[in-house]
Amino acid sequence: MIERLAVIGVGLIGGSLARALRAADAVGEVIGCGRSLENLKLALELGVIDDYVLEPGDAVADADMVFIAVPLGAIAGVFAKIKGRLPARAVVTDGGSVKGSVVSDARRVFGGNVPSWLVPGHPIAGTERSGVGSSFPDLYQNRRVILTPVPETDPGAVARVRAMWEQVGSEVTEMSVEHHDEVLAATSHLPHMLAFGLVDALARMRSNDEIFRYAAGGFRDFTRIASSSPEMWRDICLANAEALSGMLSRFGDEMNELSNTIRSADADALLSIFERARAARERYVDGLEPSTGAD
Amino acid sequence: MIERLAVIGVGLIGGSLARALRAADAVGEVIGCGRSLENLKLALELGVIDDYVLEPGDAVADADMVFIAVPLGAIAGVFAKIKGRLPARAVVTDGGSVKGSVVSDARRVFGGNVPSWLVPGHPIAGTERSGVGSSFPDLYQNRRVILTPVPETDPGAVARVRAMWEQVGSEVTEMSVEHHDEVLAATSHLPHMLAFGLVDALARMRSNDEIFRYAAGGFRDFTRIASSSPEMWRDICLANAEALSGMLSRFGDEMNELSNTIRSADADALLSIFERARAARERYVDGLEPSTGAD
Numbered sequence: 337m338i339e340r341l342a343v344i345g346v347g348l349i350g351g352s353l354a355r356a357l358r359a360a361d362a363v364g365e366v367i368g369c370g371r372s373l374e375n376l377k378l379a380l381e382l383g384v385i386d387d388y389v390l391e392p393g394d395a396v397a398d399a400d401m402v403f404i405a406v407p408l409g410a411i412a413g414v415f416a417k418i419k420g421r422l423p424a425r426a427v428v429t430d431g432g433s434v435k436g437s438v439v440s441d442a443r444r445v446f447g448g449n450v451p452s453w454l455v456p457g458h459p460i461a462g463t464e465r466s467g468v469g470s471s472f473p474d475l476y477q478n479r480r481v482i483l484t485p486v487p488e489t490d491p492g493a494v495a496r497v498r499a500m501w502e503q504v505g506s507e508v509t510e511m512s513v514e515h516h517d518e519v520l521a522a523t524s525h526l527p528h529m530l531a532f533g534l535v536d537a538l539a540r541m542r543s544n545d546e547i548f549r550y551a552a553g554g555f556r557d558f559t560r561i562a563s564s565s566p567e568m569w570r571d572i573c574l575a576n577a578e579a580l581s582g583m584l585s586r587f588g589d590e591m592n593e594l595s596n597t598i599r600s601a602d603a604d605a606l607l608s609i610f611e612r613a614r615a616a617r618e619r620y621v622d623g624l625e626p627s628t629g630a631d
Numbered sequence: 632m633i634e635r636l637a638v639i640g641v642g643l644i645g646g647s648l649a650r651a652l653r654a655a656d657a658v659g660e661v662i663g664c665g666r667s668l669e670n671l672k673l674a675l676e677l678g679v680i681d682d683y684v685l686e687p688g689d690a691v692a693d694a695d696m697v698f699i700a701v702p703l704g705a706i707a708g709v710f711a712k713i714k715g716r717l718p719a720r721a722v723v724t725d726g727g728s729v730k731g732s733v734v735s736d737a738r739r740v741f742g743g744n745v746p747s748w749l750v751p752g753h754p755i756a757g758t759e760r761s762g763v764g765s766s767f768p769d770l771y772q773n774r775r776v777i778l779t780p781v782p783e784t785d786p787g788a789v790a791r792v793r794a795m796w797e798q799v800g801s802e803v804t805e806m807s808v809e810h811h812d813e814v815l816a817a818t819s820h821l822p823h824m825l826a827f828g829l830v831d832a833l834a835r836m837r838s839n840d841e842i843f844r845y846a847a848g849g850f851r852d853f854t855r856i857a858s859s860s861p862e863m864w865r866d867i868c869l870a871n872a873e874a875l876s877g878m879l880s881r882f883g884d885e886m887n888e889l890s891n892t893i894r895s896a897d898a899d900a901l902l903s904i905f906e907r908a909r910a911a912r913e914r915y916v917d918g919l920e921p922s923t924g925a926d
């Protein structure tokens with residue numbers, strides 16, 4: 337049982353965790369903290385939080401659990417503001433989509449070492465909408481959460497964060513920071529770049545009005561993720577630049593190769609690419625449970 | 632009212648048209664024709680057709696409307712077999728996903744000119760499944776059908792084909808063969824190549840098992856279209872090679888550029904790409920009605 341949870345960034349991710357812990361009767365009091373009064377007032381009205389403050393340092397002062405769910409570019413600033421303000425029993429975790437940048441922000445702000453009470457984490461759950469108004473208590477039900485503890489991390493802190501996520505229905509796994517960022521570059525960041533890139537490419541074509549008119553259902557599903565928050569994706573690109581840019585340029589080269597295969601009318605090569613993809617897609621993806629989450 | 636409809640290729644597309652016309656009470660008798668007895672027997676059992684024959688020439692002999700819905704690579708063969716066997720009142724249309732290849736097949740088989748009774752067409756509807764077992768009467772409801780008549784085409788034939796599609800709930804538009812193949816390369820063929828390419832790229836990564844395990848919901852939607860028929864997509868690539876390979880290599884170059892933008896940490900450039908894409912996606916795609924069709 338968490339006595340006092342501080343949520344820094346009460347948006348889709350932070351708001352949904354607060355709602356889920358309340359629904360599971362796993363939290364006493366929830367204190368919200370954020371940038372704009374407007375969003376915090378809405379969170380209070382919606383019953384997502386019990387109270388709010390505008391200073392992260394004040395928010396964490398009496399907390400036993402802290403969840404940081406601001407955009408990746410704002411995490412270092414939150415670290416700087418909570419520095420020296422945490423009670424001894426407090427554990428801090430975050431929901432950032434990239435872990436390497438969070439860990440290096442922590443090293444920078446806290447003087448070389450990652451504090452033992454910080455458990456970097458990432459719920460593989462989300463939608464293409466933002467803000468506390470889009471948050472809902474079931475977001476994490478049957479979803480995976482990845483924790484990426486570093487050598488300095490206290491195993492007791494990891495256990496408390498794991499227990500929190502399990503109480504809202506998630507399956508928790510641990511992996512290294514580098515591995516997390518590689519895997520997510522492939523499964524989430526690259527697909528989002530393709531969706532953004534495709535929509536952008538089509539929007540720039542002559543007669544793009546007509547082009548979108550003839551887009552079929554498959555296209556709509558494919559590009560739904562292109563309505564995700566531009567700021568969030570800018571931050572993800574900057575934070576996971578190395579893994580993502582590598583994959584993206586490899587993918588670009590492969591599309592150029594596929595273009596050549598089509599141009600040279602190599603029917604057998606085309607068939608085997610499509611068969612391999614279909615088999616892989618069916619083997620892996622159809623084994624997962626249905627879901628609608630992005631990121 | 633169609634008296635006798637011949638469907639050559641009673642799969643998803645051909646079977647669904649037969650079912651839809653029956654449901655609309657817009658057809659007398661439906662005669663099926665195909666490659667395998669097995670599929671035709673199933674079509675008969677399911678009540679999709681009233682009878683079947685194995686020779687396209689026999690199927691069309693008494694028909695007033697003929698719908699060719701075989702893979703693109705088999706269309707020339709069907710033309711050769713119906714040559715000289717059509718009654719004078721018959722109109723022929725097809726459902727092939729590329730129109731340039733159908734028209735050039737026709738010119739080749741029928742001696743230079745496209746016959747006046749041939750109305751090349753393409754329903755923008757489908758799913759990622761194949762075969763008559765996947766066909767259903769509502770497939771064309773509220774979907775678009777594109778007809779691409781050529782100068783030789785009889786306007787009366789176009790009118791009859793248009794009326795048929797309208798009776799099953801479709802909205803019919805006309806455009807040139809070249810324009811159709813360009814628009815579809817952008818809205819359907821390119822997205823399918825990206826989905827096939829993404830799944831194939833991920834399947835070839837080290838630890839691909841794990842990669843697919845962490846794939847989130849957005850990824851599943853994105854790649855659903857990668858389980859479409861490999862043979863159909865091979866044929867589409869070969870038939871629309873020029874438009875598609877051009878777009879694909881341009882897209883490949885753009886992904887390489889985006890990779891460089893990420894590597895050089897150009898935050899403003901990234902934000903404006905993602906904002907442009909989100910705005911375009913919302914403006915165009917959310918204006919369409921929901922659907923689940925591929926292709």
Ligand SMILES: NC(=O)c1ccc[n+]([C@@H]2O[C@H](COP(=O)([O-])OP(=O)(O)OC[C@H]3O[C@@H](n4cnc5c(N)ncnc54)[C@H](OP(=O)(O)O)[C@@H]3O)[C@@H](O)[C@H]2O)c1
Pocket residue numbers: 344345346347348349350369370371372373375405406407408410413431432433434458459460461462463464465466467468568630631
């Ligand atoms: N969306 C997804 O699919 C998803 C999935 C997994 C992980 N994540 C990660 O979760 C985090 C939050 O994403 P989200 O989707 O919940 O975004 P969101 O709905 O936009 O919420 C972000 C919240 O952070 C606040 N905020 C922004 N800048 C801040 C700052 N400098 N200081 C304090 N608060 C600030 C915002 O306040 P205002 O409302 O006042 O601007 C907002 O309430 C990101 O790190 C993202 O990478 C997202």
Ligand SMILES: NC(=O)c1ccc[n+]([C@@H]2O[C@H](COP(=O)([O-])OP(=O)(O)OC[C@H]3O[C@@H](n4cnc5c(N)ncnc54)[C@H](OP(=O)(O)O)[C@@H]3O)[C@@H](O)[C@H]2O)c1
Pocket residue numbers: 639640641642643644645664665666667668670700701702703705708726727728729753754755756757758759760761762763863925926
């Ligand atoms: N699927 C889509 O999303 C979609 C959408 C719009 C247009 N199209 C176009 O519609 C056409 C049919 O696609 P589909 O999805 O309906 O495929 P499908 O479900 O596989 O049906 C194709 C049918 O054609 C028959 N066939 C194959 N080769 C033949 C041949 N040489 N002679 C006679 N019959 C033959 C098959 O018979 P067997 O069962 O005996 O093999 C099968 O019944 C294609 O040209 C495709 O480009 C497809």
